[in-house]
Amino acid sequence: MSEHFEWLTHFFGHAIEHHTHVFGSLIVLAFLFICAVLVHFRYRNPQTELVPSTKKGLTTVFELSVQGILDLMEGVMGPNARKYLPLVGSLFIYIFVSNLMGILPGMNPPTSNVNTNLACALVVFVTYNVMGIRELGFKKYMQHFMGPIIWLAPLMFVLELISHLVRPMSLSIRLFGNIMGDHMVLGIFTALTKIGVPVIFLGLAVFVSFIQAFVFSLLSMIYISLATANEEHH
């Protein structure tokens, strides 16, 4: 593939060519931090902190997105959803904004590198295992791995172990493949037909960014709720 122009290597030199995803993540963090600071003063003011905002603006965007994520979580996870909202909500917003960075010309989305995605997926993996052990106790959590019938336990243990180990890999590779493939397709079609048709692919990029962030956070919710499922809920 030919050399693609990238703002970060343009400014910082070609030495960081393999590390641009870290700088991209820092840009995403800086953007989210600035948005949070802009919204902060409304929630510090005791007169306006309780009333949802009705004007068009950043606070409405925040409130709508957090309420939307919380509704989705309560649909999937039930009453414990509030406890996991910081993790899943942060993952959703971070992955969504990181994916959206690919639409800006000359920027590489940080999620088009497996390392960023693997970091997010490993956090989810460690979280659902630790929360499962904490809620159910170690013995009962291991019984999930044994399966329903006791004499099939050795076979079931190996199968369940493999399927659990594949989960963070599948989460990260799914996100990586979608975002990198989409970015490549956008680049190829922009080089091929320079005016008009790339708009369709930019729209596709927005759609795919949202759907992949949605699927990542939805699967994280499902893994956490499966790991912490109490038997009395059947």
Add this chain to the structure above:
Amino acid sequence: MKKKLAALFAAISTIGVASLAMATEAAAPAVAGNSAGSALALAAGFGIAIAAFGGALGQGKAAAAALEGIARNPGAASKIQTPMIIALALIESLVIYAFVVALILQGKI
């Protein structure tokens, strides 16, 4: 008419096989790094093609079921749409795994 078609078919197949043979002769010294380069290229191309075929079939079935559900009950359209999107993304993720393997193979040519 049939004789002309048979002659045309014979000519095209002869030229095709001859060019294929010449291509394999010419490709051997042209491969840069890997001696299995042509096999890797074939594997990458066929891998993603078969994966896209299977993925399209699966996604077509999911979309058809969702559309039939919406046609039966138009009021439940938004309730059907969200699980349909989730199902499409999960089916597509299998195609993406094959795409990633094809990319890795293509990088090793």
